[in-house]
Amino acid sequence: MIPAPFDYVAAESVPHAVDLLGSLDDDAKLLAGGHSLLPMMKLRLAAPSVLIDIGRLTELIGIRAEGDELVIGAATPHATLATSDLARADAPLLAHSAALVGDPQIRHRGTIGGSLAHADPAADLPMALLALGGSVDVLGQGGTRNVAAEDFFTGFFETSLEPGELITAVRVPRRPGAAWGYQKFVRRANDWAIVGAAAIDGRIALANMGPTPLRARAAEQALADGASAAEAAELAAEGTEPGEDVHADRDYRRHLARVLTRRALEYRT
Amino acid sequence: MQVEITVNGQQRSDDVEPRLLLVHYLREVCGLRAANVGCDTTSCGACTVLMKGPGEVGGGTSVKSCTVLTVQAAGQQVTTAEGLAANGELHPVQAAFRQEHGLQCGFCTPGMVMAAVGLLAENPHPTEAEVREGLEGNFCRCTGYHNIVRAVLAAADGAAASGTAGGERAEVSA
Numbered sequence: 001m002i003p004a005p006f007d008y009v010a011a012e013s014v015p016h017a018v019d020l021l022g023s024l025d026d027d028a029k030l031l032a033g034g035h036s037l038l039p040m041m042k043l044r045l046a047a048p049s050v051l052i053d054i055g056r057l058t059e060l061i062g063i064r065a066e067g068d069e070l071v072i073g074a075a076t077p078h079a080t081l082a083t084s085d086l087a088r089a090d091a092p093l094l095a096h097s098a099a100l101v102g103d104p105q106i107r108h109r110g111t112i113g114g115s116l117a118h119a120d121p122a123a124d125l126p127m128a129l130l131a132l133g134g135s136v137d138v139l140g141q142g143g144t145r146n147v148a149a150e151d152f153f154t155g156f157f158e159t160s161l162e163p164g165e166l167i168t169a170v171r172v173p174r175r176p177g178a179a180w181g182y183q184k185f186v187r188r189a190n191d192w193a194i195v196g197a198a199a200i201d202g203r204i205a206l207a208n209m210g211p212t213p214l215r216a217r218a219a220e221q222a223l224a225d226g227a228s229a230a231e232a233a234e235l236a237a238e239g240t241e242p243g244e245d246v247h248a249d250r251d252y253r254r255h256l257a258r259v260l261t262r263r264a265l266e267y268r269t
Numbered sequence: 270m271q272v273e274i275t276v277n278g279q280q281r282s283d284d285v286e287p288r289l290l291l292v293h294y295l296r297e298v299c300g301l302r303a304a305n306v307g308c309d310t311t312s313c314g315a316c317t318v319l320m321k322g323p324g325e326v327g328g329g330t331s332v333k334s335c336t337v338l339t340v341q342a343a344g345q346q347v348t349t350a351e352g353l354a355a356n357g358e359l360h361p362v363q364a365a366f367r368q369e370h371g372l373q374c375g376f377c378t379p380g381m382v383m384a385a386v387g388l389l390a391e392n393p394h395p396t397e398a399e400v401r402e403g404l405e406g407n408f409c410r411c412t413g414y415h416n417i418v419r420a421v422l423a424a425a426d427g428a429a430a431s432g433t434a435g436g437e438r439a440e441v442s443a
Contacts, residue, residue: 001309008270008287008340031341038336039311041288051287055341056322079330103406105317105384108330109337189405190312 003041007050014139014168017054021164022141025049030166032060032075035102035110036118060113060168063087070094070174074113074136074167078125079104081112090174093200096182096269097128103190113167116152119159122192122208124184126153130213131180131198131205134172140165153212175200181264185256187247194247197236197260204264209240209257219261233262272343276301277352285339292316292334294342295349303350303379304334307408311336314407317380319348319387331387333406350379353386362386362424371420373411381407385421394425 009024011017021028029048031037032055040046054060060075063084070091072081081087082099101107101115101124115125116136129136130149138145140162147160154160161167180200184193184207196207197216202223204216218238222231237254244250273282276299283298295301295318307315311333320337321329322345329348353360359367362385372378381404388395388403395403400421401414409417 002290002293003288005286005288008338010340010343031338034338034341035311035336038338042309042336051338053341056344058324102311103314104388104403105314105331105333105406106311108320109332 001042003038004044004047006041006048008053009050010053011057014054014057014059014166017052017057017166018139018141018164020052021166024052026163028052030054030117032111032114033077033109034114035106036114036120054166055111065090065174066171068174069171072112072170072172074169075111076113078102078107078110078112078115082107090176091132091172093132093180093182093198094125094128094134094172097124097198100124100182100184106190112170116170117159117161117167119153119157119212120192121153121156121210121212122194122196124193124196124207126213127193127196127198127205127207128182129170129172130215131200131203132172132175133201133203134170136167137169137171138165139168144168146171149213150215156211158212179267181267182269183260183264185260195242195253195256195260197257197264199261199264199267204236204261206236206240206257206261209237209242209253211243214240216257216261223265229265230262233258233265236261270340272340274339274342274344275346277348278346283339287338287340289339290335291318291332291337291339291342291347294339295334295347301349301351304383305376305379306335307376307380309335312406312408313377313380314384314404315377315380317383317387317407319383321346321348327390328386330391331384331406348383350382353382360386361427362389362421365420365424365428366417368428369416369420369423371413371417373409373413377407377409377411381409381417385417385424388421389425395421397422400425 028050031051060073078098078101087095184196193207216236218235219232237257242253305315307313316334319329
C-alpha cells in the first residue's frame with residue numbers, strides 16, 4: 001500500500017516547524033515516528049498535502065526531571081521512555097505503559113507526542129497520562145500553553161490541539177514509590193486494549209470505554225469515601241458508553257472495566 | 270527529492286518520491302530483496318531492518334521498513350540482512366539460525382534475523398522469555414518459533430560460532 005503523493009519538508013528546529021505549520025496548507029501534518037500517521041496514509045484514511053518532519057529534532061527528544069514533574073520530549077520514542085531509569089523510578093506507570101505499546105520495532109519509532117496527538121481511545125499512553133494527571137506543553141504561533149490531560153482528549157481521535165500547534169513536551173507528576181496498577185486486556189500480544197485500566201493515588205483511568213480515555217469517577221469517589229478496591233471497582237463502568245466491535249459488546253466491556261479496575265486497584269500489572 | 274543514505278555500509282544518493290517507503294527503496298532502488306513485504310501493516314516484521322542515526326552508537330535499532338519513509342532515513346545508516354555477513358562469514362545470528370534450523374519456508378527469516386540482531390544488541394544475554402517477547406513483532410506463519418528462539422539463545426551464548434554438532438543436526442533435518 002502506497003500513500004497518496006505529498007510534499008515533504010524536514011523542520012530544522014521547533015520554531016521552524018511552527019513557522020511551517022503556519023505558512024503551509026491547513027492539512028499539513030507533523031511527522032515524528034509516523035507509526036500512527038503512516039499506516040493511516042497507506043490506507044488512504046489520511047492524505048495530507050505536506051508532511052513536516054520533526055522526528056529528528058533532538059530538542060524534542062529526552063526525559064528530564066523539572067521540580068516535581070517529569071518532562072518527556074514529544075518526539076521521545078516509546079522504547080526510550082520504557083527503558084529510562086529516571087522514568088522507571090519517578091513515573092513507573094508511564095514507563096510501563098510505553099513498554100506495552102505495539103512491539104519492539106514499533107517502540108523504536110513511535111513517539112509519546114505522536115501517540116497522544118493521535119488520541120486513539122484504546123491506546124496506552126493517553127490512558128496513562130490521564131491516570132497520572134499529566135499535561136502537554138503545546139506550542140503555536142501565539143506561544144506556549146499547557147493543557148491538562150482532562151482537557152486534551154476531546155473526542156474519538158480528536159484533541160484540543162489547534163491547527164498550527166504542536167506538542168513539545170509531556171509532563172507528569174513525579175511519584176517515586178507510589179503504588180500503581182496497570183491492566184490491559186488484549187487477545188493478541190501486540191494489540192490495542194479491548195479495555196484498559198490504570199490506577200494511582202486514587203485516580204483511575206480507562207481505555208476504550210468511550211470515544212476518549214476516561215476517568216472512572218464514580219469508583220474514584222467511592223475510594224475517597226472509604227470503599228474497598230473491590231467495592232469501588234464495581235462502579236468502574238458507571239456512566240460509560242463503550243463501543244461495540246468484533247472483540248466485545250458493550251456489556252462485556254463494562255464487565256472488563258470492573259474486573260480490570262479491581263486488579264489495577266490491587267496494584268497488579 | 271535527493272536523499273543520502275548509507276545502506277549496508279555503502280553511501281548512496283538517490284532521487285526519491287517522498288512517499289516511497291523504505292522497504293520499497295531497499296528492494297526496488299537498491300535491489301536488496303532480503304526485507305520482505307509481508308502484511309504491509311506494521312504487524313508481521315518481515316520487513317525489519319536496522320536503522321542508526323548519526324549520533325547513535327552500535328549497529329542501530331530494529332524498525333519495520335514498511336512503516337518508514339525513505340526520506341525519514343536520510344542521513345542514517347540502514348542495515349539489511351544482506352549487510353550482516355562479513356568477509357564471507359555468516360553473522361553469528363545467521364550462523365545460529367542455520368545451526369538450529371531456525372526457519373521453515375524462510376519468508377520471515379530476514380526480518381526475524383534482523384530483529385534478533387537488534388534484540389541481542391540491547392540485551393546480549395536474554396532469557397528464553399525475553400527472546401520470545403523481544404520477537405513479538407515478528408510472525409512466523411509456519412509457526413516455527415521453537416527453533417527460532419533456540420537459534421537466538423544459541424547466538425547469545427556464542428554456541429553458533431564454534432560449529433558444533435548442532436550444525437550437523439540442523440543440516441540433516443533440513
